[in-house]
Amino acid sequence: xxxxxxxxxxxxxxxxxxxxxxxxxxxxxxxxxxxxxxxxxxxxxxxxxxxxxxxxxxxxxxxxxxxxxxxxxxxxxxxxxxxxxxxxxxxxxxxxxxxxxxxxxxxxxxxxxxxxxxxxxxxxxxxxxxxxxxxxxxxxxxxxxxxxxxxxxxxxxxxxxxxxxxxxxxxxxxxxxxxxxxxxxxxxxxxxxxxxxxxxxxxxxxxxxxxxxxxxxxxxxxxxxxxxxxxxxxxxxxxxxxxxxxxxxxxxxxxxxxxxxxxxxxxxxxxxxxxxxxxxxxxxxxxxxxxxxxxxxxxxxxxxxxxxxxxxxxxxxxxxxxxxxxxxxxxxxxxxxxxxxxxxxxxxxxxxxxxxxxxxxxxxxxxxxxxxxxxxxxxxxxxxxxxxxxxxxxxxxxxxxxxxxxxx
Amino acid sequence: xxxxxxxxxxxxxxxxxxxxxxxxxxxxxxxxxxxxxxxxxxxxxxxxxxxxxxxxxxxxxxxxxxxxxxxxxxxxxxxxxxxxxxxxxxxxxxxxxxxxxxxxxxxxxxxxxxxxxxxxxxxxxxxxxxxxxxxxxxxxxxxxxxxxxxxxxxxxxxxxxxxxxxxxxxxxxxxxxxxxxxxxxxxxxxxxxxxxxxxxxxxxxxxxxxxxxxxxxxxxxxxxxx
Numbered sequence: 001x002x003x004x005x006x007x008x009x010x011x012x013x014x015x016x017x018x019x020x021x022x023x024x025x026x027x028x029x030x031x032x033x034x035x036x037x038x039x040x041x042x043x044x045x046x047x048x049x050x051x052x053x054x055x056x057x058x059x060x061x062x063x064x065x066x067x068x069x070x071x072x073x074x075x076x077x078x079x080x081x082x083x084x085x086x087x088x089x090x091x092x093x094x095x096x097x098x099x100x101x102x103x104x105x106x107x108x109x110x111x112x113x114x115x116x117x118x119x120x121x122x123x124x125x126x127x128x129x130x131x132x133x134x135x136x137x138x139x140x141x142x143x144x145x146x147x148x149x150x151x152x153x154x155x156x157x158x159x160x161x162x163x164x165x166x167x168x169x170x171x172x173x174x175x176x177x178x179x180x181x182x183x184x185x186x187x188x189x190x191x192x193x194x195x196x197x198x199x200x201x202x203x204x205x206x207x208x209x210x211x212x213x214x215x216x217x218x219x220x221x222x223x224x225x226x227x228x229x230x231x232x233x234x235x236x237x238x239x240x241x242x243x244x245x246x247x248x249x250x251x252x253x254x255x256x257x258x259x260x261x262x263x264x265x266x267x268x269x270x271x272x273x274x275x276x277x278x279x280x281x282x283x284x285x286x287x288x289x290x291x292x293x294x295x296x297x298x299x300x301x302x303x304x305x306x307x308x309x310x311x312x313x314x315x316x317x318x319x320x321x322x323x324x325x326x327x328x329x330x331x332x333x334x335x336x337x338x339x340x341x342x343x344x345x346x347x348x349x350x351x352x353x354x355x356x357x358x359x360x361x362x363x364x365x366x367x368x369x370x371x372x373x374x375x376x377x378x379x380x381x382x383x384x385x386x387x388x389x390x391x392x393x394x395x396x397x398x399x400x401x402x403x404x405x406x407x408x
Numbered sequence: 409x410x411x412x413x414x415x416x417x418x419x420x421x422x423x424x425x426x427x428x429x430x431x432x433x434x435x436x437x438x439x440x441x442x443x444x445x446x447x448x449x450x451x452x453x454x455x456x457x458x459x460x461x462x463x464x465x466x467x468x469x470x471x472x473x474x475x476x477x478x479x480x481x482x483x484x485x486x487x488x489x490x491x492x493x494x495x496x497x498x499x500x501x502x503x504x505x506x507x508x509x510x511x512x513x514x515x516x517x518x519x520x521x522x523x524x525x526x527x528x529x530x531x532x533x534x535x536x537x538x539x540x541x542x543x544x545x546x547x548x549x550x551x552x553x554x555x556x557x558x559x560x561x562x563x564x565x566x567x568x569x570x571x572x573x574x575x576x577x578x579x580x581x582x583x584x585x586x587x588x589x590x591x592x593x594x595x596x597x598x599x600x601x602x603x604x605x606x607x608x609x610x611x612x613x614x615x616x617x618x619x620x621x622x623x624x625x626x627x628x629x630x631x632x633x634x
Contacts, residue, residue: 001521010518017506318502321463322563323491323519325484401463405502 002328011335014308015343025304026344028297029384033348033377034355035290037369041356043283045366050275054268060235061131061269062242064092064228064249067262082253082262086223089125091252098232098241101128102225103208106215110204111176112164119160121177121204123211131229139171139186142207150209155186158201178214182206238269294380297344298388305337305392316396317404330397337389338382345381349374409472410570410602411437411460416469418455429455430466431625437604439570442597444616445606452625454575457606461573462490474570491519495564499576501556503548509559510535510544516567534562538592554585561592565601572596574605578612590615 015022066083084102093100104123109116122128126144129136139155146153154175161170170184191200212224230245232238242265249255249263309316316329353369360367418430429452437443445453458464459471462478471478473493481489490496495516503512513531522530535544538558548556557577564572574593578586590612597603605616613619614633621629 002519003521003523006518013506314502315504318504319515319519320487321461321490321496321502322516323487323567325487325519327484328519402458405463405498 002324007328007331007335010332011339014332014336015339021304022340022343025301026340026347028300029294029341029344029381030297030348030351032290032294032297033345033381034352035293036287037349037352037373037377038355038359039286039290040283040373041352041367041369042359042365043279043286044368044370045360047276047279047283048368049366050279051272054272054275060232060238062230062232062238062245063266063268064088064230064245065226065264065266067260067264083221083224083226084228084263085221086225088249088252088263089225089228091248092228092230092245095248096230096241096244098230098237099127099130100228100230101125101131102228103128104212104216104224104226106211106217108177108215110160110164112173115164117160117163119157119202119204121206121211121215123208123215124205125208125225128205128229131231134191135189137187137189138169139184141186142205147207147209150207152180152182152210153185153206154182155188155205156184157188157203157205158190159199160202160204161187177204177206180210180214182210235269238267242267294384298341298384301337301341301385302388302392304340305333305389306395308336309333309392309396312396313399313404313407316399317401317407320399320401321405326397329399330393333393333396334386334389337393338385341385341389342378342382345377345384348381349377352377409436410439411435411471411473413460413471414469416456416459416466416471418459418464418466428452428625430459430469433469433622433625433627435620435627435630437571437602439602440597440600441618442594442603442616443605443618443620444613445604445620445622446608446610446613447622448608450624451622453606453622455625456622457573457575457604460571460604461494461496462486487519491516492567493570495567495569495572497557497560497564497572497574497577499579501548501553501560501580503556503559503563505548508545508547509540509551509562512548512559513563513566516563520567530566531562534566535559537565537596538562552585553581554588557581557585557589558592561589561596565596570602572601572603574603576607577605578607578609586612 064084086102089100089102102125106121106123107118108121109118110121124142124147126142126147128134129141136155137158142153142155154177156164156170164170164175165173170187173184174181175184176182188201188203188205208225212222230241232241245265246261249265250261253262255262319329320326353373356367356369359365413436414434416430416433420427420429427450433452433456445456447453455464459466462481465479469479473489478486478489503509504515507515510528510531513534514527517527517530532541532544535541538561540555540558540562543551543555548559551559557580561577572593577593578589581589593603593605594615605613607613617632619629619631619633620627
């Protein structure tokens with residue numbers, strides 16, 4: 001019985017006898033594997049960037065906004081209806097087993113000693129940092145009493161801190177927002193870019209009272225809140241919390257039985273899920289297209305192997321005459337196909353990974369190279385070799401030695 | 409008795425014609441004999457050689473080799489039989505062009521599962537035996553026709569077969585080289601190898617100690633050369 005190492009070397013010999021042909025054959029598989037890896041990397045990258053964009057808003061979170069305004073049957077955008085108020089906020093905080101906060105939002109120029117910066121000003125209630133998963137890097141959070149007494153204190157985002165104070169310590173410094181002096185009491189921990197290029201660190205937090213009156217101005221009622229955030233203790237509680245919150249709000253906002261809500265509650269978990277499944281579908285689709293090219297590579301292998309069997313008919317006859325069993329011939333030719341194919345798989349893996357890396361580096365695409373890339377591409381390309389090498393190898397094995405030896 | 413074959417019959421279908429390649433052929437060959445099978449092309453001599461070598465199966469008949477029923481073997485056993493008991497020498501040498509002379513000689517030993525070191529020693533010994541001690545690393549294309557046939561003979565000898573089957577071994581060689589190959593085969597026969605040679609050349613056949621003459625699938629004469 002032939003030794004396994006001899007089978008292997010005879011396959012290697014056959015492949016290296018035609019280096020050009022073998023490399024072109026494996027190129028088909030190379031392209032297929034590289035395409036699958038690059039595309040899945042881009043897809044997974046997109047998926048995780050969507051995930052981080054949405055979860056950047058906070059996890060286990062419900063976001064309440066006022067409903068759409070109605071005028072003569074025309075519905076305007078969400079948030080244009082009668083605004084949410086402190087009353088709504090307090091009703092939710094009192095009746096729900098969750099952390100609740102609210103905010104109003106405005107854009108303003110922030111002025112420090114000798115410099116200024118235009119940024120988003122968020123007027124917040126107590127617990128805002130908790131509900132939004134924000135962390136303090138330096139200094140401290142607002143105290144509840146500061147919110148209630150409308151003290152003029154601010155917490156700066158990392159970007160704002162850098163723009164206004166550079167590397168100097170901002171704690172205790174004064175900034176002016178809409179001509180009102182505020183004292184800096186803290187700096188938020190860096191959160192980085194969210195998806196869609198949004199800088200989550202370009203923000204200033206202040207108690208809701210001063211922001212409502214000084215920044216957002218007359219457009220708001222004195223108790224208005226533009227968004228309410230409800231943070232559940234766990235994701236399992238989220239759905240029950242959502243229906244409870246709706247019930248409470250219908251009551252406090254006096255929505256009549258049978259008429260539509262005049263507010264909207266967004267469940268961040270379900271938005272996250274929708275975004276995730278959308279990018280997943282997209283990844284699968286593109287991956288399937290790439291897999292087709294792998295199929296084409298496999299057909300290329302079958303083609304060349306059929307040519308090789310025809311070319312080497314006399315060799316096969318001779319091998320049989322000197323003691324090779326049909327099985328030995330079958331294994332030898334299958335092994336040749338597998339080697340050519342997995343060679344393509346190996347280089348395809350390297351090309352695919354470098355491609356994904358290059359897309360991230362030079363194209364700025366978020367890519368995530370899947371951990372299974374290496375084992376799966378090697379395994380898969382070998383399987384392609386087995387499948388598409390099987391027919392030619394079987395033909396070789398079935399050759400009758402007398403007829404094979406007689407062939408020119 | 410090394411070979412005992414009785415009533416071997418084989419017909420081929422070639423287009424509309426049925427070719428009766430063997431008709432009730434019976435023969436016996438003793439170990440150590442030097443036999444030539446002669447006959448014009450189409451007389452069935454190649455078919456007989458293929459059957460005796462285990463490359464082809466007859467339609468009917470019985471064939472025993474060293475008492476073993478060859479026709480009862482399955483394909484794998486038949487392959488092992490070819491590999492261990494038979495050494496083939498072909499008219500067109502049938503060397504693998506990619507492999508060196510030595511690796512060509514090692515090939516039957518590869519299928520026998522012999523370890524590389526021993527294979528190499530055996531191949532070197534065979535190269536010396538056929539007078540090509542220094543040419544082991546040459547590719548077939550770097551060798552003359554006579555040298556290639558010597559390599560092929562060395563390959564046939566490598567597994568120390570009981571029987572050498574030579575199909576027109578000098579057919580592709582000039583007369584002088586052909587004579588040298590026949591000298592080699594005769595020398596091997598004197599050293600104990602059993603040689604069965606197929607040829608259509610009477611002059612070559614006359615050097616054998618026994619001639620089997622075939623015509624139209626049947627043995628018409630069997631005996632010492634006249």
